[in-house]
Amino acid sequence: MTLAFREAQDVNLENVVNLWKACELTRPWNDPYKDIQFAREGATSTVLVGILDDRIVASVMVGHDGHRGVIYYLAVDPAFRKRGYGKAAVAAGETWLRERGVWKINLMVRNDNAAAGRFYERLGYEVNPVTSYGKRLDGP
Ligand SMILES: CC(C)(COP(=O)(O)OP(=O)(O)OC[C@H]1O[C@@H](n2cnc3c(N)ncnc32)[C@H](O)[C@@H]1OP(=O)(O)O)[C@@H](O)C(=O)NCCC(=O)NCCS
Structure with missing residues (x-):
């Protein structure tokens, strides 16, 4: 079986969050469920999952802001690394963005x-x- 990518569905939420946790991508100050919901609701963003034999072994969050594309939360199950699945996940994200007219990714x-x-x-x-700056908008 080859790894096939498609957009995440509601039923995949738990598996995607568990995959992110296994990949040490979650942080106490980021709610992964909220992050997934926000990306999936947006018209210019989504979460792609890579499925092998009915099992999610990879995921990648992609989106664009009308200027550049971005990749977040790239994850390959630790038991499935070094098989080209990370490369395949990035390629799936690049294809998703290219299909929406994006010509450069910043990550x-x-x-x-x-x-x-x-x-x-x-x-x-x-x-x-460049130096990346950030500021929270949900604080006091
Ligand atoms: C980073 C990650 C997605 C790579 O997944 P992977 O499936 O092992 O990567 P691939 O097998 O597709 O590797 C693609 C290429 O990158 C190389 N590569 C992969 N991991 C590497 C590493 N740690 N150091 C150097 N090269 C690496 C591979 O050798 C391969 O090179 P090749 O095409 O010349 O053979 C995976 O290690 C992961 O999930 N890490 C934890 C989460 C993370 O850090 N995500 C990124 C957040 S910014």
Whole structure:
């Protein structure tokens, strides 16, 4: 069986969150259910899941803001790594974005995740000479 990607459905929520947890992608200050819901409700974003033998082994969140595309929450089940599934997930995300007219992706990798950086560089991504700023809008 080959890995097939499609948009996540309601029934997949628990499995996707468990996959993210297994991949250490969740953070106490981010509610993964809220993140999935927000991405799936948006007209320009979604969560793709990679299915092998009825099992979700990979996922990727993609979207665009009308200017650039972005990839979040790229995850491959630890038991299924180094088989090309991460590359396939990024390719599925790139295809989703390309089909919506996006011609460039900007994505963030945490400074403590050098492995993900090496992975993305293997796929042709380059470090952009920019600093990423953030501010919460849900605070006091
Ligand atoms: C990063 C991750 C998605 C890679 O998944 P994967 O299925 O093992 O990757 P692939 O097998 O598709 O690898 C694709 C290429 O990247 C290389 N690669 C994968 N992981 C690598 C690593 N840690 N260091 C260097 N190269 C790596 C592979 O060797 C392969 O190279 P090749 O095409 O020349 O053979 C997976 O390790 C993961 O889920 N990590 C935890 C979550 C995470 O950090 N996500 C990214 C957040 S920014």
